[in-house]
Amino acid sequence: MKKTILLSAVLMFLFSCGKKENVKNDAEVQYQELLSETQAHLGLGKKPIKKLIFKNPDEIEDSEELNLELLSKVASNLQIKYSSIRIKETSSINYDDKTTFFVLTTVEHRKKALRSEDEEELGDFFQRKYLFVNREDGSVIAEEFDENLGYYDNEAIQFSKSHILRDLVFLNEKTPAIAFYTEASASSRIVLYSEQKFTLITLADNEIKKVLYEYPIRLTNGDSNGGGTFQVETLETGMSFSDQKTNGYFDLIITKNFSYEEAVESDLENGIEEKSDLKTKKELEKIKFNGRDYAFHRDDRHRFLE
Template sequence: MKKTILLSAVFMFLFSCGKNEKVKNDAEIQYQELLSETQAHLGQNKKPLRKLIFKNLDEIEDSKEMNLDLLLKVASNLKIKYSDIKIAESSSINYDDQTTFFVLTTVSHDKKAFRSSDDEELGNYFQRKYLFVNRENGSIIAEEFDENLGYYDNEAIQFSKSHILKDLVFLNETTPAIAFYTEANASSRIVLYSEQKFTLVTLVENEIKKVLYEYPIRLTNGDSNGSGTFQIETLETGMSFSNDKTNGYFDLIITKNFSYEEAVENDLENGIKEKSDLKIKKELEKIKYNGREYAFHRDDRLRFLE
């Protein structure tokens, strides 16, 4: 406190000395820097919040946390068999000192389905569940199934493990959130489709709150002849928080990079020459929190493909 008072006196002296505007500004800047240092020493200044969530998808680091002993307790509290949990397709992260978050993939034995065309059984049905649990005993604090991520073994569209980002993000100065993404893709060599969907969840009064749900951070569309000829359009994004807030949470800034690639292999019999073409387009989007969620309009327009 004495340091802060002393710095204030220095600043007021410089300000009243009749110096020119530049000196005033330099003194004010120096004062603010010194005051910030002093407050840090006094414990009044916290580490600056990290605003960048990810610059590009290649730089995303996944959480490596998976407490199998705790998961065994969770399975018991959920009254499911531990063997029904697909460990390789489940993820977790510590939310705070008392709480862990899981995204579990479990098999459901009571859901059977068949293809309508040939009565072929689609196989096991896998469910995706979000859980906040007590880190000590695995007791369930909050749980929720995500029906959008349920799938059968032999369906045309498959879902990957939900990858939790290594670090928590902060929606404002005090509210942590968990970030994760899940990929959906078509099991086809001809139809080129895949999508990575990004979600932010937090815990509010012992309830799971999805503040951003399934925002497309990577989207691929196109077709191929199964060998060397294809055309494909890809959207890849970056995501960060703005300094601006709406309804208490930082605004989201999304950078969009669209790319189009077309490749044609040589076909001497039909007089077709090898060809390769690449086009790129960049866009920017800002998403604001409306008091319930970061509401966005899903844009499925292709920028290059018709």
């Protein structure tokens, strides 16, 4: 009988300790939850929003994500041949836990089109499409062709792969955007032209929103004799968000760096001496969100070239 009473007392003591421990643990959990909610309300404990997008085009880091298995599912859902996708010219990035974004490049071989009222074979035709897809099954959430980036392989102006930036950018505290750029260039040793065009895209109500479209972040214009004589003007930009907002989105701050370089080879027969000249100029631009996009006036004025 005494052994039974003693055993019961020990069990009651252990149960009481366990209960106190559970109460303590529950209190700690509630405290941590309350602390997290308070920090969120006060804006504490949050990772600060990165305002700098890039200092200059050379420092941009590209996304290295490309889920080929998911891309195969996307091709099947789009009912296109996987072989028609230009893998080396296709980019992607995860938009959130459920969604992936692709810039998809496809090719249509030996396409024909009308030119000068005669049907003429123009060669391979490349198309660029933007896609938001489900990360699990590759089903398409939103899609859109970019007509400005369609081209034939024998045209004077060619477009590079669209390079997606490694990190998403945030237009405000809650709205992520995908940033990417595409280069257009002339296939000529005489005409020196290339341009990198920058775009910001979001997904809203299952629709693609181009909030900034083809802003020139690098622009090169000039001419050359194909050797050591040339004159070329270059624009390079930096891009960041301001602390100020307009219509809910941070204002964009653009730093513009213009440079002009002229080089002339010596020509003793014609009395031309070797020459080299470099000039620079800096400007600043602010672009505000008008409720639909970051509208900007394209400025093609040369600062040095005549």
